Amino acid sequence: MNKAELIDAMAAGAGISKADAKKALDAFVGATGGALKKGDRVALVGFGSFSVSKRAARKGRNPQTGKEINIPAKKVVKFKAGADLNKKVG
DSSP, rough: HHHHHHHHHHHHHHHHOHHHHHHHHHHHHHHHHHHTTTOEEEETTTTTEEEEEOOOEEEEEOOTTTTTEEEOOEEEEEEEEEEHHHHHHH
């Protein structure tokens, strides 16, 4: 499902226009991104939680040349599915 399909599904499920569904989705993405940028955790009970994790610097290899390279440390976003979501999928 891509963003346009998600907007269509949200509009149909909530009985709102596609424009309002797009605004709602964009607001959710913006608010979630802002919270994660500050280092906060975003938890949606029954769905899952988004958090930021620090990945340490490490050594890697260029697969074409075999040469060792340094991979810098960075922050990554993680998602952990909630129990209700796991039940629906599994």
